[in-house]
Structures are given as structure tokens and as C-alpha cells.
Amino acid sequence: xxxxxAFYLFSALxxxxxxxxxxxxxxxxxxxxxxxxxxLISGFFFILGADFLGVVQLIVYVGAIxxxxxxxxxxxxxxxxxxxxxxxxxxxxxxxxxxxxxxxxIFAAPIHSDAVQALYPMHEGxxxxxxxxxxxxxxxxxxxxxxAVMLLVAMIAGIILAGKKMDxxxxxxxxxxxxxxxxxxxx
Amino acid sequence: xxxxxxxxxxxxxxxxxxPMLVAIAGGLIILVLxxxxxxxxxxxxxxxxxxxxxxxxxxxxxxxxxxRGFFDVMLIDGVSIISQLMIIVxxxxxxxxxxxxxRFHEYSYPEFFALFLFMIAGFQFMVTSDNLILIFVGxxxxxxxxxxxxxxxxxxxxxxxAVKYFTMGALSAGFYAMGSAVIYGLTGSIELYKVAAVLSxxxxxxxIMIAIFGASVLLLTxxxxxxxxxxxxxxxxxxxxxxxxxxxxxxxxVPKVAAFVVSIxxxxxxxxxxxxxxxxxxxxxxxxxxxxxxxxxxxxEDVKRMLAYSSISHAGFIMAALALxxxxxxxxxxxxYALFMFTNLGAFAxxxxxxxxxxxxxxxxxxxxxxxxxxxxxxxxxxxxxALFMLSLAGVPPFSVFWGKIYVMQAAVNxxxxxxxxxxxxxxxxxxxxxxxxxxxxxxxxxxKSVDTVYYNLSKPLMAVIGLAxxxxxxxxxYIQPLISYIYYMISASGY
Numbered sequence: 086x087x088x089x090x091a092f093y094l095f096s097a098l099x100x101x102x103x104x105x106x107x108x109x110x111x112x113x114x115x116x117x118x119x120x121x122x123x124x125l126i127s128g129f130f131f132i133l134g135a136d137f138l139g140v141v142q143l144i145v146y147v148g149a150i151x152x153x154x155x156x157x158x159x160x161x162x163x164x165x166x167x168x169x170x171x172x173x174x175x176x177x178x179x180x181x182x183x184x185x186x187x188x189x190x191i192f193a194a195p196i197h198s199d200a201v202q203a204l205y206p207m208h209e210g211x212x213x214x215x216x217x218x219x220x221x222x223x224x225x226x227x228x229x230x231x232x233a234v235m236l237l238v239a240m241i242a243g244i245i246l247a248g249k250k251m252d253x254x255x256x257x258x259x260x261x262x263x264x265x266x267x268x269x270x271x272x
Numbered sequence: 273x274x275x276x277x278x279x280x281x282x283x284x285x286x287x288x289x290x291p292m293l294v295a296i297a298g299g300l301i302i303l304v305l306x307x308x309x310x311x312x313x314x315x316x317x318x319x320x321x322x323x324x325x326x327x328x329x330x331x332x333x334x335x336x337x338x339x340r341g342f343f344d345v346m347l348i349d350g351v352s353i354i355s356q357l358m359i360i361v362x363x364x365x366x367x368x369x370x371x372x373x374x375r376f377h378e379y380s381y382p383e384f385f386a387l388f389l390f391m392i393a394g395f396q397f398m399v400t401s402d403n404l405i406l407i408f409v410g411x412x413x414x415x416x417x418x419x420x421x422x423x424x425x426x427x428x429x430x431x432x433x434a435v436k437y438f439t440m441g442a443l444s445a446g447f448y449a450m451g452s453a454v455i456y457g458l459t460g461s462i463e464l465y466k467v468a469a470v471l472s473x474x475x476x477x478x479x480i481m482i483a484i485f486g487a488s489v490l491l492l493t494x495x496x497x498x499x500x501x502x503x504x505x506x507x508x509x510x511x512x513x514x515x516x517x518x519x520x521x522x523x524x525x526v527p528k529v530a531a532f533v534v535s536i537x538x539x540x541x542x543x544x545x546x547x548x549x550x551x552x553x554x555x556x557x558x559x560x561x562x563x564x565x566x567x568x569x570x571x572x573e574d575v576k577r578m579l580a581y582s583s584i585s586h587a588g589f590i591m592a593a594l595a596l597x598x599x600x601x602x603x604x605x606x607x608x609y610a611l612f613m614f615t616n617l618g619a620f621a622x623x624x625x626x627x628x629x630x631x632x633x634x635x636x637x638x639x640x641x642x643x644x645x646x647x648x649x650x651x652x653x654x655x656x657x658x659a660l661f662m663l664s665l666a667g668v669p670p671f672s673v674f675w676g677k678i679y680v681m682q683a684a685v686n687x688x689x690x691x692x693x694x695x696x697x698x699x700x701x702x703x704x705x706x707x708x709x710x711x712x713x714x715x716x717x718x719x720x721k722s723v724d725t726v727y728y729n730l731s732k733p734l735m736a737v738i739g740l741a742x743x744x745x746x747x748x749x750x751y752i753q754p755l756i757s758y759i760y761y762m763i764s765a766s767g768y
Contacts (some may be wrong), residue, residue: 187486188486190482190486191454191482191483191485191486191487191490192457204460204461204466208274215274216274219277223277223279223343224345225345225405226342226343227289227342227345227346227397227406228345228403228405228406228409231394231397231406231409231410231413232409234296234390234393234394235394235409235413235416237390238387238390238391238394238413238416238417238420239416241303241383241386241387241420242387242416245381245383245420245424246420246423246424249381249383254377254426254427255375255377255380255426256375256376256377256426
């Protein structure tokens with residue numbers, strides 16, 4: 086009973102908040118409603134009993150991604166309304182609607198059958214995080230470690246692209262000699 | 273409470289991880305060396321990278337075919353061994369190209385070589401798994417490193433190229449993740465052999481086709497971006513133009529080999545399940561790619577952009593072989609890339625030796641055709657070698673790419689696609705025009721008098737790499753038969 090009420094409440098609120106995100110002309114409103122929508126999505130995970138994923142949703146989307154967006158937003162004037170240039174709003178509406186419809190159909194199709202079985206079923210009386218941890222550190226240890234390498238690559242890439250002498254070219258400049266030659270020829 | 277888990281070390285089969293660990297450890301060694309002494313010359317890093325690649329090569333050769341390791345996440349089959357060997361050989365050809373006689377921005381960073389090794393490890397993870405998560409993580413590791421390698425060239429158009437490639441890559445990563453999610457929702461597994469088992473049981477269900485359609489279209493879009501297939505090819509010429517010439521040549525081979533391996537695993541599975549329209553979509557993409565890229569290549573004014581479109585068209589050729597899904601077709605994919613690798617890297621290396629900091633011949637392009645006018649008078653040997661590469665790319669016998677083309681066509685005819693072989697033949701004829709255009713410029717035109725062409729980048733290591741590529745291009749007739757039988761043996765051993 087309570088779960089049903091909570092589900093419909095969360096659904097209505099999430100859809101409403103994301104509508105504000107899309108429709109609002111003010112960046113600040115859009116960002117805030119996006120963050121609130123993300124928080125409410127984690128509510129669905131908690132209803133389904135996936136508390137680990139719910140917490141991950143909160144940390145990753147609300148904590149990390151929204152913080153990144155807010156930092157990016159600080160470079161702009163957030164109080165001003167955005168002037169949108171939709172030359173052909175009918176076409177945008179049609180294409181957006183069609184792709185949304187296709188996505189909903191794709192994801193709804195497998196629900197029709199119940200042949201999906203959990204590969205790593207939950208153990209009774211054991212917390213969600215323990216079960217996830219066991220799968221993550223046995224079966225998925227290699228992808229987990231490769232993800233660490235990926236983060237290392239991203240960190241190195243960020244540091245050298247932003248920090249180390251990228252504002253000056255270390256490529257040997259032969260054009261200076263060439264220009265002298267050309268001027269000599271002209272004389 | 274949960275039971276403690278006992279895993280025996282033998283069951284992990286850790287040797288399957290050895291090649292990637294060599295590359296990753298090599299990258300870390302380079303980073304640490306730079307921390308200890310930041311004044312080391314780039315020659316040391318080049319040689320160290322080469323050494324690590326040699327060890328990596330040996331580690332791959334030491335693997336047994338058809339083994340799984342680490343809870344079945346790692347999969348060593350013939351396809352993965354061949355593709356790893358090709359990736360490493362192409363990298364060994366690429367790295368010495370940094371030993372130019374002039375200094376370039378990217379090679380003054382030791383991180384360039386570390387990122388390069390991490391990228392190779394990423395590609396190796398990508399090809400040695402049929403677990404969609406590991407494929408994704410490997411692909412992203414490699415791609416992130418590659419974007420940075422492009423941007424390190426440090427010109428405005430290489431930043432443009434890196435950002436374009438990054439945006440397109442992020443989009444395709446999104447498509448890939450969505451496609452994998454649909455597959456998971458459909459079958460409850462992300463390991464392709466289990467997915468195939470579940471799907472084959474559920475093929476007669478009514479609503480399943482639309483979900484399979486969704487999954488395969490999303491995944492096909494993701495890989496069409498990575499393989500630069502029409503209509504997702506638009507990024508490729510700009511990115512190739514902005515990247516340094518050797519990196520552009522490298523990008524037209526190695527990331528595509530890795531993406532083709534994953535495509536073989538995923539779409540080969542769909543075609544094996546009897547889903548015929550996947551084959552039709554791939555054939556339409558392939559024919560569109562080879563034809564339209566050829567027509568676009570005809571009107572290019574820049575040799576590098578022409579080579580970019582030509583490599584897109586070659587990717588279309590190979591995609592057609594993927595649609596056949598026979599052992600011969602899959603062999604053709606690897607044979608084609610093994611031969612194309614040397615010729616294409618050689619052609620891009622020839623552009624590299626004439627790289628200038630400023631654009632001398634045109635405001636817009638680095639390598640316009642005029643730059644190569646009358647090359648036979650300025651640099652006779654270079655002109656002849658470049659002409660050899662062009663003839664090989666055009667598919668003139670007995671040079672290397674001819675054998676790849678003839679093998680693809682043979683595979684097409686043998687599986688009953690005669691029209692496909694005819695389309696390929698016609699496309700080779702169109703392609704000959706733009707390759708010959710460069711030869712005409714080099715041999716028959718007078719050099720542009722007002723600016724002199726200076727090939728100042730030339731050095732002994734570059735000459736060695738170009739010489740090796742030339743030998744591989746001309747001597748294809750001598751090694752083609754053993755190469756085919758080795759690849760065919762490996763492919764059939766892994767059941768494709």
C-alpha cells in the first residue's frame with residue numbers, strides 16, 4: 086500500500102521536475118529541478134529494495150555530476166533567461182517524441198516475458214552492499230581494475246592538457262629560418 | 273550471513289591477463305622514470321616503449337587458444353590473439369615515427385608514451401573478452417588516451433580534432449551503454465555466450481524482435497561511429513586532418529581492428545541466430561560507406577583528407593566481409609587489415625616527413641596536392657615509394673592490398689553475394705582515380721616554383737619504418753599464403 090503511494094508520488098514528482106528542467110528558460114531553475122529529480126529517482130531504487138544503487142545514484146548524480154554542472158555554471162550569468170533558437174519546433178517535437186517512443190518500446194518489450202533470471206540472486210538476510218561487493222570483487226574484479234586504469238588515464242590526460250606547457254608550442258620552429266631565407270631571396 | 277568465498281588460484285588462469293599487465297606496467301614504469309629524472313631524452317622512452325611492446329608480443333604468442341580466465345571474464349580465442357598481434361605490430365611501426373630529426377610537441381612529454389601503452393592495454397582488454405562491461409571499460413580507456421594523444425599535437429586544429437572525436441566518442445559510448453542495457457534487460461546477462469544461449473531459446477516469442485532490433489541498432493550505431501561508417505563518418509576526415517600524420521595512420525588501423533573484433537562477436541552472434549535483417553543493415557552500411565566515401569575522396573584537395581576518405585572506404589570493404597559471417601569472411605577482415613596496415617602507415621609516414629610548422633602551400637590545408645607536384649625531381653626515391661603505396665591502396669597487383677581485396681571478393685562470391693563482389697570491383701575502379709591523381713601530380717607536374725618543398729623531418733628511423741612498410745607492400749606475394757593459412761587456422765579454431 087505505502088509502496089504504491091510512494092511510487093506514484095515519486096513518479097509524478099520526477100516527471101514534473103524533469104519537465105521543468107526541459108521547459109524552463111532559466112539555467113538555475115533547470116539545474117535545481119534536475120538535481121531534485123535525481124534525488125527522487127533514487128527513491129525508486131529504495132522502494133525496489135536496491136539500497137546500494139539508491140545510494141550510488143545519490144552520490145554519483147547528485148553529488149558528483151550536479152556539482153560539476155554547478156561549477157560549469159559559475160562561468161555564465163545564471164540569472165539571465167536563455168533565448169532559445171528553435172526555428173522548427175514542430176520538427177523538434179516530432180523527432181524528440183519519436184525517439185522517446187522508440188526508447189520506451191525497446192525497454193518495455195522485455196517486460197512482457199518473465200524469462201529474465203538473476204545471474205547472481207540476492208541472499209536472504211544479507212545486505213545489498215555485501216552482495217554487490219562479493220560480485221564486484223570476484224567476477225567483476227578485472228573490469229573494476231581496468232576502470233581504475235581508465236581513471237588514471239583520465240587524470241594524466243587532464244593534468245597534461247590543462248597544466249604542462251600546453252600554452253606554448255614545443256614544436257621546433259623552422260619558419261623563422263625560412264622567413265629569413267625568403268627575405269634574402271627578395272633582396 | 274554469507275559464506276566466505278574460496279577461489280583457487282589455478283582456476284583464475286592468471287596468464288590470460290599477462291599481455292595487458294605488461295603494457296600497463298610499462299606505462300607506469302615510464303611515469304615513474306619521468307618522476308625520478310625529468311631530463312631524460314625521448315629516445316630512451318621510444319626504445320623502452322618498443323621493448324615493452326616486444327615483451328607484450330611474446331606474452332600474446334605464449335597464450336593458448338580457446339581459454340577462459342578470471343571467472344570467464346577473459347576470453348582468449350584465435351580472434352583475440354590475431355587482433356592483439358596486429359595491434360602490437362602496428363604500434364611497433366608507429367612508435368619509431370616519433371624519432372624525427374625535428375622536435376615535435378607531443379614527443380617532449382614522457383606521458384605521451386605512458387598514455388600510448390595504456391591505450392594498447394585498453395584495446396587488448398577490449399578484444400580479449402565477450403563480457404560487455406569489460407569491452408566497454410577497455411574501449412573507454414583506449415579512447416580517452418587516444419583523444420589526449422591527438423590533442424597533444426598542440427595546434428588549433430588538433431584541439432578541434434580531439435574535441436570532435438571526444439564528443440562523437442561520448443555519443444557512441446552512450447549508444448553502446450544503452451544497447452548493452454537492452455541486451456541485459458532481454459536476457460539477464462551481459463556475457464555474449466550466455467546471451468546467445470538465452471536468445472536462441474526465446475526466438476519464437478512475439479515481442480522479442482523489437483527488443484532485439486532496439487539492442488542491435490543501438491550497438492550498430494555505436495560501432496558505426498567507431499568504425500567511421502556512413503552516415504556516421506563525418507568526424508573522421510576532420511580528426512585525421514588535425515591529428516599528426518602517423519597518429520592518423522595509426523587511427524585508421526588499430527582502433528578499427530579492435531572495434532571490428534567486438535563487432536564480429538556481437539553481430540556475428542545475431543547473424544548466427546538467424547536474424548537476417550542484421551546482415552541486411554550491415555550490407556547497406558558497407559555498400560553506402562565504400563561508395564560515398566570514394567565519391568567524397570574524389571573531390572578532396574588535401575592528400576591527408578583524401579587518405580582519410582580512402583580509409584573510410586576500405587572500412588566499408590571490410591564491413592561487407594563482416595556481413596558474410598563465414599570463416600572465410602572473418603579471415604578476410606584480418607587479412608585485409610594486416611596488409612592495409614603496412615601500406616597505410618607507410619603512406620601517412622610519407623606525409624609525416626614533409627610536415628612543416630607553417631602551411632606553405634595553402635592557407636587551409638597542410639598537404640595539398642600541389643605540395644607533391646614534381647616530387648620525382650626533388651626526391652626521386654620518395655616519389656617512387658609514395659607511388660608504390662598509392663598503387664597498393666588502389667589494389668594493383670601484386671602489391672599487398674590487392675590480395676586483401678581479392679580475398680574479400682572471393683569470400684563474397686563463395687557465399688553467394690556476386691553483386692557485392694561487383695560493387696567492390698566498381699568501387700576499386702573509382703578509387704584508382706584519386707590515387708592515380710597523386711601519382712600524376714608527383715610524376716608529371718612541374719614543382720611549384722615559388723615555394724620549395726623541404727623534407728626536413730627525414731631521419732634514419734623514419735627511413736627504416738618506411739623501408740619496412742615498402743618491403744611488406746611489395747613482398748606480399750611471398751608471405752600471403754602462410755599468412756592466410758595462419759589466420760584461417762586461428763579463426764576456425766575459435767569457431768567463427
